[in-house]
Amino acid sequence: MNTQVPGAPSSWQFRTPQQTLLRWVGWFWLVALTVFCWQVMNENTIWAFVSDAPEQAADIGDRMFPPAWGYINNLWEPLWDTINIATLGTLLGILIAVPVAFLAATNTTPSTRFVRPLALLIIVASRSINSLIWALLLVAIIGPGLLAGIVAIGLRSIGFIAKLLYEAIEEIDDKQVEAVRATGASGAQVIDYAVVPQILPAFWGISVFRWDINIRESTILGLVGAGGLGIQLNASLSTLAWNQVAMIFIVILGTVVISEWVSAKVREAVL
Structure with missing residues (x-):
């Protein structure tokens, strides 16, 4: 968009001020929604279990091997x-x-x-x-x-x-x-x-x-x-x-x- 300013050369803007404002408002609400969702997820999450998950997964994986090949029957x-x-x-x-x-x-x-x-x-x-x-x-x-x-x-x-x-x-x-x-x-x-x-x-x-x-x-x-x-x-x-x-x-x-x-x-x- 070309805007004419008295005493200054014309300049081109990719977005109007209104579009820029709406863009920033949209980003603000997106960040706010992300924070809210994180709080909801974090509310009922037991992080002690999460931190222990790799060890538990490794333990279960170790118990899985070797597979019970005879069980296929x-x-x-x-x-x-x-x-x-x-x-x-x-x-x-x-x-x-x-x-x-x-x-x-x-x-x-x-x-x-x-x-x-x-x-x-x-x-x-x-x-x-x-x-x-x-x-x-x-x-x-x-x-x-x-x-x-x-x-x-x-x-x-x-x-x-x-x-x-x-x-x-x-x-x-x-x-x-x-x-x-x-x-x-x-x-x-x-x-x-x-x-x-x-x-x-x-x-x-x-x-x-x-x-x-x-x-x-x-x-x-x-x-x-x-x-x-x-x-x-x-x-x-x-x-x-x-x-x-x-x-x-x-x-x-x-x-x-x-x-x-x-x-x-x-x-x-x-x-």
Whole structure:
């Protein structure tokens, strides 16, 4: 901004005085908020435990090695349960997420005023609640076991899959839709022949990516009674069997690495 001062050459300023003042006020409140948050955190923190944390971590790490390699025979069945929870939960999420995505997309929803907001509410509700919280609720409702874990993963997956899928639907080429519609096709035929072929690669990529995420999340659902490796992990932690915990960590790491590899290969094939 150029400012003219009588008797002086014109000068350029990056910000006006008002903008500079607002900038400093913003920094002041940011610092004040940081100090307040630090005080809240510090209020219930026992710093003696924090200072002792490195020693405790080293002690637990020493107890973890060597891992209990023979304990792996007790983990095959829980590992299979974990994979089933992730796979069936992902399938359940897909079955619900696909119609929700079509109802949420502006170019396929039957009503942008009533139906679309309801579909978006389902997506937000699913994404707002962590799978562990879903598992806690479901264990209390339907009891502990694999079913609670499967439903928890499914409910958590709805929002993720539906959100990415409805965004892919809204980005399709409208020319193909108009071409199919011009032939006299019905609404269902337009979706079948013009929309679905365009979003199919994105659908497979999203689904496999979510399955990969669910493999990781399903490993801890057993901590609240929803089956899988988490049950074995909870039991080993309760008995302070740290070498067994190390073995469980190794199995979880191996499972996640393999699922990541499978996910990458499938996405590479379909995209």
